[in-house]
Amino acid sequence: MPLIAILAGDGIGPEVTAEARRVLDTLGLDLGYEEGLVGGAAYKAVGHPLPPETLDLARRADAVLFGAVGDPDCDALERQFRPEQAILGLRKELGLFANLRPAKLFAGLEDASALRPEIAREIDMVIIRELTGDVYFGAKGFRTTADGLREGHDEMRYDEREIARIARVGFETARTRKGKLLSVDKANVLETSQLWRDVVIEVSADYPDVALSHMYVDNAAMQMVRNPGQFDVIVTGNLFGDILSDEASMCAGSIGMLPSAALDGTGRGMYEPIHGSAPDIAGQGKANPCAAILSAAMMLRHSLDLPDAADRIEAAVAEAILGGARTPDLGGTLSTRAMGDAVLAHLG
Ligand code: NAD
Ligand code: IPM
Ligand code: MN
Numbered sequence: 001m002p003l004i005a006i007l008a009g010d011g012i013g014p015e016v017t018a019e020a021r022r023v024l025d026t027l028g029l030d031l032g033y034e035e036g037l038v039g040g041a042a043y044k045a046v047g048h049p050l051p052p053e054t055l056d057l058a059r060r061a062d063a064v065l066f067g068a069v070g071d072p073d074c075d076a077l078e079r080q081f082r083p084e085q086a087i088l089g090l091r092k093e094l095g096l097f098a099n100l101r102p103a104k105l106f107a108g109l110e111d112a113s114a115l116r117p118e119i120a121r122e123i124d125m126v127i128i129r130e131l132t133g134d135v136y137f138g139a140k141g142f143r144t145t146a147d148g149l150r151e152g153h154d155e156m157r158y159d160e161r162e163i164a165r166i167a168r169v170g171f172e173t174a175r176t177r178k179g180k181l182l183s184v185d186k187a188n189v190l191e192t193s194q195l196w197r198d199v200v201i202e203v204s205a206d207y208p209d210v211a212l213s214h215m216y217v218d219n220a221a222m223q224m225v226r227n228p229g230q231f232d233v234i235v236t237g238n239l240f241g242d243i244l245s246d247e248a249s250m251c252a253g254s255i256g257m258l259p260s261a262a263l264d265g266t267g268r269g270m271y272e273p274i275h276g277s278a279p280d281i282a283g284q285g286k287a288n289p290c291a292a293i294l295s296a297a298m299m300l301r302h303s304l305d306l307p308d309a310a311d312r313i314e315a316a317v318a319e320a321i322l323g324g325a326r327t328p329d330l331g332g333t334l335s336t337r338a339m340g341d342a343v344l345a346h347l348g
Pocket of ligand 3: 242274
C-alpha cells in the first residue's frame with residue numbers, strides 16, 4: 001500500500017490539508033498515511049523545522065502532501081531554524097528539481113480575477129519552475145564592510161546539467177499540450193540567464209516538434225497581466241518562477257486556487273499549494289482549501305498512477321466553483337470546511 005507523508009505545517013497549512021485529506025478519504029483509495037512535524041510547529045515542538053524523523057518519513061513515503069510553513073514568531077530566528085528552511089531542505093534532500101505550477105481560470109471565477117473577465121477567461125498555463133538551484137541555494141553571506149556598512153549577498157548560480165534537466169521537463173510538458181515552450185530569463189543582464197538560454201536552445205535540438213521562444217522576465221511579468229492567454233508552458237528558474245506563479249494565481253482568481261507538484265524525475269514528489277501559511281487569516285476558517293485539494297489530485301496523477309481519481313477531484317472542484325462555492329478570497333462567505341464540503345458534494 002503506498003505511503004503518503006502528511007506534513008501540514010503552520011498557519012493555514014493544517015486547515016487546508018485537512019480538507020485535502022477528507023477528499024482523499026472519500027475516494028476510498030488504498031493509501032496509508034503518516035503525519036510528520038514540519039516548519040515552525042516542528043521548531044516549537046522539537047527545536048528544528050525539519051526534524052530527522054520528518055526527513056526520514058518523507059524519504060520512505062511514496063509521496064508527500066505538504067501544507068505550508070511560516071510563522072511570524074520565527075522570523076527573527078537564525079536562518080537555519082526558520083520554518084522556510086524545512087521546505088527548502090525537503091526539496092534539496094529529495095532532489096525535487098521540477099516544480100509544476102498549473103494556473104488556469106476555473107469557469108465562474110472570472111469575477112474573482114484581478115483582470116477583466118475577457119482577459120482572465122483565457123488563462124490556462126503551466127509554469128515549470130526549477131526548484132533546487134538558483135539564488136535560493138547559492139552561497140549566502142552577511143558582513144560589515146571596512147566602511148562599517150552592513151552587506152548581504154546571495155549568489156545566483158546554475159550549471160548546465162541543472163538547466164538541461166528542467167528544460168527537458170519543459171519540452172516534454174509542451175509535447176503533452178500545445179507544442180510550444182516559452183523560456184523566461186534575464187539573459188540581457190545575468191550570466192546565469194545567458195547560460196540558461198544557451199542550454200535551453202541546445203536541448204531544443206532534441207525536440208524539433210516543439211516551438212521554443214524566449215522572453216525576459218520583466219516583460220513576462222507585464223505580459224502576465226496584459227494577455228496571460230498567450231502563455232501555455234513556461235520554463236524558468238527558481239526565483240522567477242516563484243514570483244511569476246504568485247502573479248499568475250491572482251490573474252486566475254486567487255492564490256488559494258493554485259496547486260503544485262515538486263518532482264524528482266522518477267515519480268516521487270511533494271505536493272503543496274503555492275501559497276504560504278497566511279498568518280493573517282490562520283485559525284479563522286477563512287482559507288481556501290482548493291489549492292491543497294488540487295495538489296492532492298496532482299499527487300494521485302504524478303506519483304500514484306491514479307489519473308482517474310485525480311480527474312474526479314479536479315472535476316469536483318470545478319463543479320463546486322461553477323455551482324457558486326466561494327471562500328472569502330473568491331468573494332464569498334464559505335468557511336474552509338464548507339468549501340471542502342462543497343467539493344465532497346460533487347465527488348459523487
Ligand atoms: P501567503 O501565501 O501565506 O499569503 C499571502 C496572502 O494571500 C495573504 O493575505 C493570505 O491571507 C492570502 N492567502 C494565502 N493562501 C490563501 C488561501 N488558501 N486562501 C485564502 N487566502 C490565502 O504569503 P506571505 O504572507 O508572504 O507569507 C506568509 C508566510 O508563509 C511566511 O512565513 C512565508 O515565508 C511563508 N510561505 C510559505 C510557503 C510554503 O510553505 N510553500 C509559500 C509562501 C510563503
Ligand atoms: C513557495 C514559497 C517558498 C519559495 C518559500 C517559503 C521558501 O514561496 O513555495 O513558493 O520561495 O520557494
Ligand atoms: Mn512562493
